[in-house]
Amino acid sequence: MTTIFFSLLGILLASSAPLFIALAGTVVIIIWLDGMMPMAIVIERMFSGIDSFALMAIPFFVLTGNVMGVGGLSRRIIRFADLIVGRLTGGLGITAVSSSMFFGAISGSSPATVVAVGGILYPALKTAGYRPPFSIGLIIASGSLGIIIPPSIVMIVYAAVTGVSVGALFMAGIGAGLVYGLVFILYAVFHAWRHDVPRSPAPSWAEIWEGLKDASWGLGVPIVILGGIYGGVFTPTEAAAVSVIYALFVSAVIYREKTIAELFAAVRDSAATTAQIMIILAAAAVLAWYLTSTGLAVAIADGILSLSQNPIHLFMLINVTVLIVGMFLDAASIMVILGPLLYKVGLQVGIDPIHLGVVLTVNGAIGMFTPPFGLNLFVASSLGDVTYEQAVRGALPFIALAILALAVVTYVPEISMQLPRTLYPGI
Known part of the structure; x- marks a missing residue:
């Protein structure tokens, strides 16, 4: 059987x-x-797989990202980032990465980050003198930061299936996301220097101040979310609900760029995205239950441990396996299917579950733009004249860079673990 x-x-x-x-x-x-x-057990397991308080945060974070996306936030964040770093060598490339970090801290979604940032910066990068393959590759790769920088939907899923702290995972994602993004920033600087891309003119202090005031309400979203969680004001799920109210207020009252029709469109898109995520999670929960109840999960875990019980070797095996799986499955599905299994394997050899969750998340981020089924590759076609083949060619150098960042995050655990250990002394 x-x-x-x-x-x-x-x-x-x-x-x-x-x-x-x-x-x-x-x-x-x-x-x-x-x-x-009985066949009814499948329905029961599908329901129990998504009957989790932590998973309630997903629709709220998705809605927050969509509301702020149509409310003019992405344009303001990009403009402010360009005012700060645009004058540097590779400034517009740095703007693309840093803007993806900011927007990822709002939406928690990789495809949403690609659309929000790429729609504005992809044409600008080409106009500024960056080569088209580099431009689309940078947008696609930087968009994957959306599932590493907190709040991360993928991390919420991992927390739900393993029982680890969502807050600690979010803190661990900050260090990992900064290292991951820094690798792309350095490459953007090198590309601009090598191809003699002109710098943007230096802005005045008045322009910087105006840009900061214009973007400050939007930049407050991650402050509200993370500050509320770590200040003990509310749980991550409650933070997600508060972020929706904040996003609606900023978009409707402060920026005033949203119509009723656009609001309903954002709600509709959020419902569709949430439904897609939840039905995959429910189905993956059935598969995970079958693997566990039949003993296949234990057999697979024993097979992995029989190869090596050295954490260094085991992490290498995990990374190779998840990178291959990530070519075909999205990050959330990987977390539901492999998360509980690798969590148990990691505990047996002394791997910290928080560190493991971050490593799996970075693997999932790389899978978002790895052919043949990396979702960001397909989303890139919405940016205009980009074909799937062009997206793949542009993404290949960034896949190599992302794997380098993955190795650093994997084998230098303090990068991701320093903040959680500071804020959560029990870890």
Whole structure:
């Protein structure tokens, strides 16, 4: 039956069936063939898989990102970032990365970051003298910061399936996200220097001050979210709800660039995105339950540990495995399927669950722009004249750079663990 199970799963995934059908459908067929359990257990497990208080934060963070995206926030953040660093060599490239960090701290979504930042900066990068493959590659890769910089939807999923602290994961994501983004910034500076890209004129202090005032309300979103969580005012899920109210207030009262029709469109898009995430999580929960209840999860874990119990070697194996899986599955699905399994393996060899969660998140971020099914590659086609093939060519150098950043985050744990250990002494 095990052979049939993995054969069915492989066939459904290879046939381009919707991911939730491939995950839950395989279990349904196996239960039907085996006849030992009632089929209703699949529905029960799907419901229990998403019946989590932590997961309630996902629709709120998605809605916050969409509301602020149509409310003029992305344009203001990009303008302010350009005022600060645009005068430097590679300034517009640095602006793309730093803007992605800011917007990622609002939306928690990689594709949303690509659209919000890329829609403005991709044409600007080409006009400024950056080569088109570099420009689209930088936008696609920087967009993946959206799931590393807190608040991260992927980290919320990992916390839900393993029971670790969401707040500690968010803090760990700050250090990892800064290192990940720094690698892209250095490459942007090198590219601009090598190809003699002209610098932007230096702004006056008055222009910088005006840009800061214009963007300050939007930049307050991550302050409200993270400050509220670590100040003990509310939980991460409550912070997500508060961020929606704040985003609506800023967009409707302060910036006043949103119409009722755009608001309803943002709500509709958020509902669709949430539904897509939740049905995949529910299906993945069924698969995870089957692997656990049949003992396959233990067998797989024992097989991994039989290869090596050295954390260094084990992390290398984990990274290679998740990078390959990330070519076909999105980061949230990876967390639900592999998160509990690797969590147990990591505990047995002394790997900190928070550090493991960050490493898996960075792996998932790389998968967002790794062919053949990296979502950011497809989202890039909405930026205008970009084809899938052009997106892949532009992304390849950044995949290598991201893997370098992954190695640093993996084997220098203090980068991600320093803040959590400071704020959470028990870790």
